[in-house]
Amino acid sequence: MIDTLSLLLAHFLLGFVALKMLVHPHLNEEPNETGRHFKTVLPKKQTPRRAGVETGEIRPGSNRA
Amino acid sequence: MRDLFLIGFLVGIMLLGFRRPFLFLCTYIYVDIVSPQRLSYYLLSSVPISLMVFVASFAGWAMNDDKSLSKPTPRQILLIILLLLCAYTTATADYPDAAAEKWDWVWKAMVFAIFMPVTLYTRVRIEGILLFMLLSISSIAIVGGMKTLAGGGGYGTLNLMVANNSGMYESSTISAFAISSIPLILYMAKYSTIVVPTIFSRLYWYAFAFACLLIPIGTQTRTGLLCIVLMAVLELRAARRRMTYLAIMAAIVIGGIPFLPKSYTQRMDTIQGYHADASASTRLAVWKWTIEYAKDHPFGGGFNSYIGNKLEIDMSYKTADGTVVKMIGYDAGRAFHNAYFEMLGEQGYPGLAIFLMVHLIGIVRMEVIRRTYRKHQGENAWVSPLAAALQNGHLIYMLGCSFVGIAFQPFIYFMIAVEIGFDRYVQTHIKKRAWNPFRKRRREIETEAQIAQEEEPHPEAPTPQPTMAERRRTQPRWGTMSGK
Numbered sequence: 001m002i003d004t005l006s007l008l009l010a011h012f013l014l015g016f017v018a019l020k021m022l023v024h025p026h027l028n029e030e031p032n033e034t035g036r037h038f039k040t041v042l043p044k045k046q047t048p049r050r051a052g053v054e055t056g057e058i059r060p061g062s063n064r065a
Numbered sequence: 066m067r068d069l070f071l072i073g074f075l076v077g078i079m080l081l082g083f084r085r086p087f088l089f090l091c092t093y094i095y096v097d098i099v100s101p102q103r104l105s106y107y108l109l110s111s112v113p114i115s116l117m118v119f120v121a122s123f124a125g126w127a128m129n130d131d132k133s134l135s136k137p138t139p140r141q142i143l144l145i146i147l148l149l150l151c152a153y154t155t156a157t158a159d160y161p162d163a164a165a166e167k168w169d170w171v172w173k174a175m176v177f178a179i180f181m182p183v184t185l186y187t188r189v190r191i192e193g194i195l196l197f198m199l200l201s202i203s204s205i206a207i208v209g210g211m212k213t214l215a216g217g218g219g220y221g222t223l224n225l226m227v228a229n230n231s232g233m234y235e236s237s238t239i240s241a242f243a244i245s246s247i248p249l250i251l252y253m254a255k256y257s258t259i260v261v262p263t264i265f266s267r268l269y270w271y272a273f274a275f276a277c278l279l280i281p282i283g284t285q286t287r288t289g290l291l292c293i294v295l296m297a298v299l300e301l302r303a304a305r306r307r308m309t310y311l312a313i314m315a316a317i318v319i320g321g322i323p324f325l326p327k328s329y330t331q332r333m334d335t336i337q338g339y340h341a342d343a344s345a346s347t348r349l350a351v352w353k354w355t356i357e358y359a360k361d362h363p364f365g366g367g368f369n370s371y372i373g374n375k376l377e378i379d380m381s382y383k384t385a386d387g388t389v390v391k392m393i394g395y396d397a398g399r400a401f402h403n404a405y406f407e408m409l410g411e412q413g414y415p416g417l418a419i420f421l422m423v424h425l426i427g428i429v430r431m432e433v434i435r436r437t438y439r440k441h442q443g444e445n446a447w448v449s450p451l452a453a454a455l456q457n458g459h460l461i462y463m464l465g466c467s468f469v470g471i472a473f474q475p476f477i478y479f480m481i482a483v484e485i486g487f488d489r490y491v492q493t494h495i496k497k498r499a500w501n502p503f504r505k506r507r508r509e510i511e512t513e514a515q516i517a518q519e520e521e522p523h524p525e526a527p528t529p530q531p532t533m534a535e536r537r538r539t540q541p542r543w544g545t546m547s548g549k
Binding site: 006014016018020024026 | 067070074077081084087099104129131188189196197200208212259260269494
């Protein structure tokens with residue numbers, strides 16, 4: 001009786017642990033638990049270059065007297 | 066019925082293994098500790114389950130797991146050397162048949178200990194293996210504890226479900242391992258993430274620890290009593306309120322002694338007078354023989370080399386009136402009863418040296434981790450207690466194995482494997498996360514290397530020396546005498 005009951009208890013708990021491990025999301029990879037989330041940084045959008053100092057072109061109206 | 070239940074459980078857990086191959090590894094631990102093939106009567110006893118699960122766990126790792134951390138550690142290399150030494154001593158053994166019989170299970174335990182750390186690269190895996198080890202041992206310890214409470218104990222007579230008193234089911238072996246499991250049980254009660262600490266889980270873990278404490282009483286082994294004393298001292302180190310802890314221990318000892326069976330207290334009294342006790346005198350004689358044997362066989366005599374011993378045992382004792390009664394006993398083929406002498410007799414001085422190195426490195430590494438992360442809180446709070454629990458369990462084993470020949474018991478090799486895996490886990494995951502003001506980040510190291518590369522002159526293209534005319538042309542001139 002004692003043998004059977006303790007054997008059953010041990011096997012029940014072993015099965016429970018096996019099931020918990022089966023569904024555990026972090027069994028095969030360690031989670032990143034820092035809790036910090038970073039905004040993804042995209043490449044900067046190119047602003048259109050203004051005529052004038054940047055391009056060396058003459059801006060309209062700059063040659064007026 | 067028991068056969069069917071055990072087969073059902075094994076098949077079920079193996080099926081789960083196909084979904085998560087790491088469960089094959091857990092199944093191997095279960096098979097090795099519980100030995101369902103020994104508990105069953107017909108079916109399982111005729112199938113080589115251990116070998117099957119061993120192959121399945123290796124195949125599961127090869128097909129599924131991350132192999133980036135499979136570089137061997139120094140302790141794994143030491144274990145490989147020990148395995149090769151064992152193979153050599155088995156091939157040149159004094160008693161080849163007896164040596165081959167022991168080699169059959171030793172090589173599996175050692176290969177598994179070498180392989181297992183490679184698979185333990187997450188916290189869940191480390192904890193899962195420990196849980197399987199503890200729950201497997203619980204199937205023996207709880208039976209023993211309950212039977213002891215019911216009054217069915219006695220040296221070599223406590224029935225632990227199997228008739229033969231060998232392997233993990235041997236009285237002194239289960240006593241030593243049950244006590245060395247207690248620090249890990251107490252760790253699980255507090256820090257487990259798989260079996261989350263609740264009132265019921267804690268109740269179970271404490272009841273299990275109590276059952277483990279009852280095992281040495283039920284089996285009436287002196288080894289177990291010494292292990293309990295060492296465990297109480299080691300746990301004192303971890304206790305926050307040390308005076309309260311000491312008071313509770315004293316109360317348990319004073320309150321518990323009257324309830325101990327008389328046969329137990331009588332047997333424990335023999336620890337003091339070892340000369341009059343046949344068992345202790347025989348051990349001393351075997352150890353003396355082993356030292357002499359190792360002088361002739363410095364590389365050991367292979368497994369079970371003790372078969373060849375012929376002992377002359379001094380059992381003289383002093384009577385109450387001071388008369389010394391001379392008594393000499395004769396015996397032959399007595400086992401080593403000590404893991405250190407077992408290693409010396411079977412694997413010689415190199416084997417003993419490797420054995421000590423493997424164990425001592427483990428204990429020292431756990432101490433380093435315990436001290437480094439002692440004050441850590443939050444997500445790393447579990448690191449130091451686990452290191453302390455593994456270290457305490459290991460130290461209890463080191464004491465227990467002074468009285469039992471358990472140098473090659475798989476349970477301690479599992480513990481060593483977990484220590485190696487845990488150590489590497491701490492180095493790769495925890496050390497990275499811990500705040501260290503002197504730590505250099507990878508990008509800083511890369512930038513420094515880049516700057517150094519840019520600064521160092523190119524060795525293949527030496528700067529050419531300018532000619533005199535060129536120098537005259539390029540160097541600044543500070544004016545001429547003519548004033549031009």
